[in-house]
Amino acid sequence: MAAVVAVLLAGGTLIPGSPNGPAQVGVVGYLLLVGGAAALVARRAAPVTALVVSAACMLAYALRVQPEIAPAFPVMVTVYSAAPAAGGWWAASVSAAYLGGVLLADLSDLGTRTPREVVERVGLLVGWFVAANVAGVVSRQRRAYLRQAEQRAVEAERTREEVARRRAGEERLRIARELHDSLTHSISIIKVQAGVAVHLARKRGEDVPAALLAIQDASADAMRELRATLEVLREPGPDDAPGIARADRIGELVERARSAGVPATLAVTGTPRALPPEVDLAAYRIVQEALTNVARHAGNASASVHVRYLADTLVVRVEDDGRGLPGGTPRHGVTPRQGAGVASETATVVRPEAVRAGVGLTGMRERVSALGGRLQTGPGPDGGFTIQAELPVPVGEGAA
Numbered sequence: 001m002a003a004v005v006a007v008l009l010a011g012g013t014l015i016p017g018s019p020n021g022p023a024q025v026g027v028v029g030y031l032l033l034v035g036g037a038a039a040l041v042a043r044r045a046a047p048v049t050a051l052v053v054s055a056a057c058m059l060a061y062a063l064r065v066q067p068e069i070a071p072a073f074p075v076m077v078t079v080y081s082a083a084p085a086a087g088g089w090w091a092a093s094v095s096a097a098y099l100g101g102v103l104l105a106d107l108s109d110l111g112t113r114t115p116r117e118v119v120e121r122v123g124l125l126v127g128w129f130v131a132a133n134v135a136g137v138v139s140r141q142r143r144a145y146l147r148q149a150e151q152r153a154v155e156a157e158r159t160r161e162e163v164a165r166r167r168a169g170e171e172r173l174r175i176a177r178e179l180h181d182s183l184t185h186s187i188s189i190i191k192v193q194a195g196v197a198v199h200l201a202r203k204r205g206e207d208v209p210a211a212l213l214a215i216q217d218a219s220a221d222a223m224r225e226l227r228a229t230l231e232v233l234r235e236p237g238p239d240d241a242p243g244i245a246r247a248d249r250i251g252e253l254v255e256r257a258r259s260a261g262v263p264a265t266l267a268v269t270g271t272p273r274a275l276p277p278e279v280d281l282a283a284y285r286i287v288q289e290a291l292t293n294v295a296r297h298a299g300n301a302s303a304s305v306h307v308r309y310l311a312d313t314l315v316v317r318v319e320d321d322g323r324g325l326p327g328g329t330p331r332h333g334v335t336p337r338q339g340a341g342v343a344s345e346t347a348t349v350v351r352p353e354a355v356r357a358g359v360g361l362t363g364m365r366e367r368v369s370a371l372g373g374r375l376q377t378g379p380g381p382d383g384g385f386t387i388q389a390e391l392p393v394p395v396g397e398g399a400a
Contacts (some may be wrong), residue, residue, distance in 0.1 A: 083136020
């Protein structure tokens, strides 16, 4: 655009009959025309600087030659670009200064122009400059409105997601209640009846039918699996309320583990800050479940918790030195495998002593996956077990 304006302004002086020909303009005049037009290059990156340079060059040009309207065009373009800056003060001030200089130049040339011509010319320029200022302000307001509309759209999308999550949670609770009220009762009766039948048969010295033993074992397995399913669907406890389960309260979990007889330590690196509620809750629950597993399954083990705050990630790592076997053999009935989107996940082998640990690891994986993070679990090289969760934190977003 700057090159086109410069060519048009310089070319206008070469038209036969132009009031300002090459002789009147001179080398300095052409340099001023090119400089005023070249300022348009910076009108987006530095609108105020472009405005001042363009107005200075064009005003100096207007004072050297006979007054005309064309040189005002670059100034009006930069006025439009600079109007949104500093509340429009720079655009209005430079416009007034330029128009004042043009008026003085016209008044000094009254010998060749009538007062009416001067008034008409200056009035036309005033109208154009007012229009450029108004257009710039309107453009600024329109951009602000569009930004607000985008923010409202983002907020509406977030609200829809929250509503969807709440409805999904309500549906999970409904399913859990239905399973508990129907299947749990029926399977419990089957298990009790089978157990009584086995007991009576043994008491009478009779051989227990293999089918009866199979019913007893199958009902016990069904009860364990159903309890594990209900645990996944269970109603959140009171600690799930906003502001209760937070990453900055992990220290309380460590203290609770110590009171339960587990030697536990906590290390926090980085700068603690407010986190989105879902990240707060996930970090708290992962540490809670990991410490619970250490207390239940790791024997006389000590645990260490490390919370690291990065620019866009919260890393939570829990290690223990309990019953994990060296050489990569997992404990608690879990075996490592590779899964989509997770660097190292765990597959649960359902055994009576491993049910709760397996469900806990599955719950961790679900929490991390829902946030788009990464979960790594597995035995340490010298024994023990390690759980590390990397939870993404949107930059600039804190707790709601």
